Amino acid sequence: MNVIEKARILGASSKWDRCNAVSLSRKSEFRRARFPGIYYSDKSGCVVPIFKVLMSNACSFDCKYCQNSACCSKPKAAFTPEELAELFYRLYKNRLVEGLFLSSAVTCDADLAEERMLEAVRLIREKYRFQGYIHLKILPGISRELLKEACLLADRVSINIEAPSASRLAELSSTKDYKIDLLRRQRWIAKQNLRFGHTTQFVVGAANESDAEILRMLCWQYKKVGLKRAYFSAFKPLKGTPLEHKEETPDERERRLYMADYLLRKYGFPLKEFEQIMVDGNLPKGDPKIHLAMHYFDAPLDINDASYDELLHVPGIGPKSARRIIELREEGKRIRDVKELAALGVVVRRARPFIKIGNSMQSRIGDYL
Ligand code: SF4
CATH class of the missing domain: 3.20.20.70 (Aldolase class I)
Known part of the structure; x- marks a missing residue:
């Protein structure tokens, strides 16, 4: 040969x-x-x-x-x-x-x-x-x-x-x-x-x-x-x-595990949060970050008052954009609209249902699902 x-x-x-x-x-x-x-x-x-x-x-x-x-x-x-x-x-x-x-x-x-x-x-x-x-x-x-x-x-x-x-x-x-x-x-x-x-x-x-x-x-x-x-x-x-x-x-199970692993490894989410959304020991179908957010938030999060950890739990916000939001706040500035959020790297389409800016809700979780 x-x-x-x-x-x-x-x-x-x-x-x-x-x-x-x-x-x-x-x-x-x-x-x-x-x-x-x-x-x-x-x-x-x-x-x-x-x-x-x-x-x-x-x-x-x-x-x-x-x-x-x-x-x-x-x-x-x-x-x-x-x-x-x-x-x-x-x-x-x-x-x-x-x-x-x-x-x-x-x-x-x-x-x-x-x-x-x-x-x-x-x-x-x-x-x-x-x-x-x-x-x-x-x-x-x-x-x-x-x-x-x-x-x-x-x-x-x-x-x-x-x-x-x-x-x-x-x-x-x-x-x-x-x-x-x-x-x-x-x-x-x-x-x-x-x-x-x-x-x-x-x-x-x-x-x-x-x-x-x-x-x-x-x-x-x-x-x-x-x-x-x-x-x-x-x-x-x-x-x-x-x-x-x-x-x-199914390949979707592989993809869900990759997503969950990323959240464990890069975001530092604790294992117990994943255990809370599991059904019979398995991650539910769909994006684990959205399931975690639905479990984590009782009400939309005010983007200008949220902690780093809370921001990180919002779908569409990663460590970089969460840090930028906090840095802006430390400079005494407030986010006024979703355009400003997008400019900071937030994927607004994913974040919308979980956030509010001032008293204005961006959309409802039900609209999103
Ligand atoms: S997975 Fe097992 S059988 Fe296959 S190559 Fe590796 S050690 Fe050998």
């Missing part, structure tokens, strides 16, 4: 590992790049083409949702470290990619599989002198030494915990130990000095877990192991896997 065929198989196999994906319209700038495995990532507002690929897709583990698992007969392939390093460098030199996201199936032994990825990255860094962005996957159960080296070579690493608890993971895999292979490795990663920190991923719905379980584990991760961010992948039943007949998870 030649390197291009391997890239086609191993690029496609990496699609379930999420990164900062960008919208189709922004992708179109890069349509000319048609090489397998090239994905587009959002890095601080810039669209960056990344070579996202697996070293091998032949796994000895038995995760029930995964087509790389030992029980699935999908075509298998593997790069040698030299092949992967040279291919990446060629793509980079031809300006088709600006970074690498490298993962792997656990071929027979986690240390051996990680070592092969590290060998490829060493070549990329040392032989080809590539100083740009590398995201490396930490495989479950690898040794501390290899983990440390991965953190030295990469800008970001990730280890996928997949499920929100040991018992939920046990429903999906008999080969991964949640506490030892995953959480203990995350604790080790937390002690390393990584430029862009570490991330994780959940397969949403595969183990019949609730949103409450996921958000609880997420809060624990941010607090205890310094997680930078999480990705969510709505479960899709894949042909040839033991879960091929299980119902798929």
Whole structure:
């Protein structure tokens, strides 16, 4: 099998590992790049083409949702470290990619599989002198030494915990130990000095877990192991896997979890507020911020008297616009109309039902829903 065929198989196999994906319209700038495995990532507002690929897709583990698992007969392939390093460098030199996201199936032994990825990255860094962005996957159960080296070579690493608890993971895999292979490795990663920190991923719905379980584990991760961010992948039943007949998870659930995660991570909303709007442990359909606002406000909020925290709870107002409103007030100025609010960055259409300016209500919540 030649390197291009391997890239086609191993690029496609990496699609379930999420990164900062960008919208189709922004992708179109890069349509000319048609090489397998090239994905587009959002890095601080810039669209960056990344070579996202697996070293091998032949796994000895038995995760029930995964087509790389030992029980699935999908075509298998593997790069040698030299092949992967040279291919990446060629793509980079031809300006088709600006970074690498490298993962792997656990071929027979986690240390051996990680070592092969590290060998490829060493070549990329040392032989080809590539100083740009590398995201490396930490495989479950690898040794501390290899983990440390991965953190030295990469800008970001990730280890996928997949499920929100040991018992939920046990429903999906008999080969991964949640506490030892995953959480203990995350604790080790937390002690390393990584430029862009570490991330994780959940397969949403595969183990019949609730949103409450996921958000609880997420809060624990941010607090205890310094997680930078999480990705969510709505479960899709894949042909040839033991879960091929299980119902798929709607993409809206994935989107709701992203929105809730953003509010936890960037706005600092407490978990208990989400728990108050949940129905049977799950977020209600629609935008979590609107549900939270409907629960939070008894009456429209006077924009000129509201605290920072109250402002932050209004849909359409984020940390930046909330700060600007408070700063204006500290300068002795008052907001007079919605045009002034819009000029401060408020999305007036979303905010209207929840606010008033002076004695003037902007609209009613009922008009909005
Ligand atoms: S460890 Fe599990 S999820 Fe990862 S490649 Fe192997 S079977 Fe798939």
